[in-house]
Amino acid sequence: MQIKKLYITKTKFNNLPQECIVLIHVFYPEYSIELTSKEDRSDISIEINDDSFYIQLGKKCSSYRRQIDNDLRRQIKVALFERLVDQSGYYPPWGILQGIRPTKLVFKIKNTLSEKSSIPHILINDYKLSPKMANLALEVASYEEEFLQAPSASNRPLASIYVGIPYCPTRCLYCSFPSNGIEKYQQTHQEYMKALIKELDHILPLVHKKHALSALYVGGGTPTTLSANELENLLLAIHRSVPLDNFQEITVEAGRPDTITEEKLKVLKKYGIQRISINPQSMNQETLDLIGRKHSVDAIKDTFNLARKVGIQRINMDIILGLPNEHISHVEHTFKALEELMPSEVTVHTLAIKNSSRLKENQEAYSLANRDEMENILEYSREFLIHRMDMKPYYLYRQKNMVASYENIGYTSGQPCLYNMQIIEEATSIFAFGAGASTKIRNQKGQIERVENVKNVDIYIDRIDEMIERKRIYFTENKE
Ligand SMILES: C[S@@+](CC[C@H](N)C(=O)[O-])C[C@H]1O[C@@H](n2cnc3c(N)ncnc32)[C@H](O)[C@@H]1O
């Protein structure tokens, strides 16, 4: 049966039609689903009345009694989910959840319950998660709780810092990152670094005065596109406003092995950077060539060993599952190669087909794993990391447009990355610097206020004073 047209009664829940479309799409990713009027023929119709609602799918119509009004949106999605499971024979592991932060729901349920043991029951019954995903979400949330609830010693609110370096050697096939390749780097990086350091010089002292600092994360893009000198100047600029040893954790996301040199690693070591990422994505050479990572598998291993030799102990490695032309045998090969290196953390992403990526533009040209294959691959990765590499899942998030709607999980064999947990749980204010950086300030009510920097590098350089002013207002108005 084709499922392309949805009719739904107008409701005060403005997002409900869109949420139903997203849910249907998880079952039938091959169709683009559109809303239709009552008169048109629809494939699914949802009619909401005062004390009941109806779902018509194919020839079968089911009626449901409406319960508490403010829970109606969830009830409709659960009923729709069950009808789609019947119709398709497929059970999506994350149930009706569409948000990117499943652990937030666990914390929400926890706050309204005294019995911890009933959380998986609620996730399974009320949100239709599979038992595996319900337990995973609970395990990650319980792990995070211990780290996120630690109060700051000074009684000042905690804040972390993000610094963005929006350059890469080349743009990878799947990435939607704005294309600031090496050419753009050559044209603009000096001006960019000047603007970035100006933003840091003006705002960091204000952050430092009001907040206890938690994590520093230098990400991108690829920060090690910068020269060793530029990296050193950046770290010194931060150190001028906040002594680097004030941070509980510092990460520099080196990322691409083709940008990492011994000189740069030594700079990082000299300034006390404890954690870096060296990201393979895959340990299969044909895949690296296909996705446009212009380096060899050996380069990944060599830079990893070099970082260890220089004395950087915490090394995370990012992997993407579901990359074009990859099957379970490729993934097995990748994980066995990781096991030989034994990084302290592994972050496993499921491929997302992002708008404005080269992959999206030319998707038909690539062969992607189907749903069953992806389920095997994900199961294999969880088993391998937990049981064979003795790691624990410590943070979890989901993205739109993932192949078959799965998840991204960070695993660690020891310490978790504070910054990753903070950004997912929105537990701490994060002041972000650089083009495209998004500051999230957590106010006393726990709400998040955002201050966005412009994405485009040239515009960021031109309008740096305005970017600074937008943040400064927050401090001068003494909002907190
Ligand atoms: C913002 S990127 C920066 C990392 C660094 N530039 C690198 O490529 O090594 C962080 C991670 O997101 C993941 N990622 C990026 N695009 C993705 C996509 N379309 N689907 C799944 N994961 C993706 C990759 O694993 C990547 O290492």
Ligand code: SF4
């Ligand atoms: S995956 Fe990393 S290196 Fe590749 S384009 Fe995206 S940010 Fe740049």
